[in-house]
Every structure is written in C-alpha cells, then in structure tokens.
Amino acid sequence: MSVPNVPSQQPDVSLPRPRFAGCLLKLSLVLAGAVLGTVLTVAITAALLLPVRSTVQVQTPPPAVATAGDYQGYALAVKRVGTMMSSGNSFEVWLGRHDGGEVPRGHVLEVPSGWRTDNGLTVRWSPENVRLDFAGGGRIEVPVRVFRDAR
Numbered sequence: 001m002s003v004p005n006v007p008s009q010q011p012d013v014s015l016p017r018p019r020f021a022g023c024l025l026k027l028s029l030v031l032a033g034a035v036l037g038t039v040l041t042v043a044i045t046a047a048l049l050l051p052v053r054s055t056v057q058v059q060t061p062p063p064a065v066a067t068a069g070d071y072q073g074y075a076l077a078v079k080r081v082g083t084m085m086s087s088g089n090s091f092e093v094w095l096g097r098h099d100g101g102e103v104p105r106g107h108v109l110e111v112p113s114g115w116r117t118d119n120g121l122t123v124r125w126s127p128e129n130v131r132l133d134f135a136g137g138g139r140i141e142v143p144v145r146v147f148r149d150a151r
Contacts, residue, residue, distance in 0.1 A: 053079045053092070056117065060098060061125035069127035069144050076130065077103035078117050091117045093140070095130060095147035107147035109140060 057078040066072045075098035081090045090113065096106015111117055111134075120135020130147075132140045 048084050050083065051081050052083060053081055055079050055102060056091070057121075058098070058101060058103065059123050061130075065125045065127060069125075071144055071148050073098055074106075074147065075103050076123055078111075078121070089113070091115075093117075093132065095142060097149060106149075107142065109142065112138065 055077050058075055059077075060066075060075045061069075061071070063072075066074065074096065077094045077096075079092045079094060081092055091111040093109040093111060094103045094106045095109070096103045109132075115134045115136055115138045117134070122133040124131040124133065127144070129141050129143045132142075
C-alpha cells in the first residue's frame with residue numbers, strides 16, 4: 001500500500017549558506033583577532049608601565065624675593081614618580097608657573113636616589129637662584145633664568 005502525496009526524499013530545510021562562509025572569511029577573522037589581540041596587549045602594557053606622577057609638596061617663594069628676581073607666579077613642586085604597578089620610589093622637583101595649586105610644566109630635576117625629600121628638604125629662594133638643601137647633605141642650585149618662562 002502506498003501513501004499518496006508523500007515525497008520519497010526529505011525536503012531541504014537547511015538555511016542558505018552565506019556568500020563568504022568559506023576559507024577567506026575564516027582567515028580574515030583569525031587575522032582580525034590577532035591584530036586586535038596585539039593592539040590590546042600593547043595598550044595595556046603601555047598603560048601599566050607609563051610613569052605616573054603625584055604631587056607631594058608645593059612651595060612658593062616669598063613675595064619680596066619673587067618680585068626682586070622677577071619670577072612672580074612661580075613655584076616649586078616635589079613629585080613622586082611611579083607606575084600603576086609600583087608605588088614609586090623616585091622623586092622629581094619641578095620649577096615652573098604655579099597654576100591652581102599645581103606646577104603642570106616647567107624645569108624638571110630628578111632627585112638622586114637616596115636623597116630624601118619627605119623630611120629635611122629646605123628650599124632657599126633668592127633673586128638669582130633657588131637652592132635645595134637635602135637632609136643627607138646634598139644640594140642642588142638652579143638659576144632663575146633656567147626655569148623662568150619667557151613666553
């Protein structure tokens with residue numbers, strides 16, 4: 001006995017195959033993933049290793065000395081330098097324009113390792129120079145003409 005209107009083969013109900021579903025698509029996805037992975041690795045590594053500065057101390061000169069030396073509006077900032085992965089054991093001294101409690105740019109001095117800036121740093125302002133005396137006996141003198149902005 002035969003059943004009427006029943007096809008002998010199952011109908012094809014699969015979805016149509018995408019036009020670029022072959023080797024080219026797979027290869028381009030692998031290459032795009034490799035490029036994206038490389039870019040992300042470089043960006044994250046750079047973000048973790050770039051120096052991060054935090055201001056420890058800001059000091060302004062006495063007004064009479066600043067007027068005599070023609071550097072009103074300038075200040076000295078001691079900044080701790082580290083990375084996002086380390087707390088930072090080195091320090092920098094920035095001499096430049098005082099802008100809202102910060103010294104955003106100016107002449108930068110690296111403090112030699114072993115010279116303490118957290119205690120015993122004495123700053124002596126004069127019309128000709130700025131002298132930094134450290135507790136361990138170290139001294140740095142910076143002439144005013146070096147850090148005074150001519151712009």
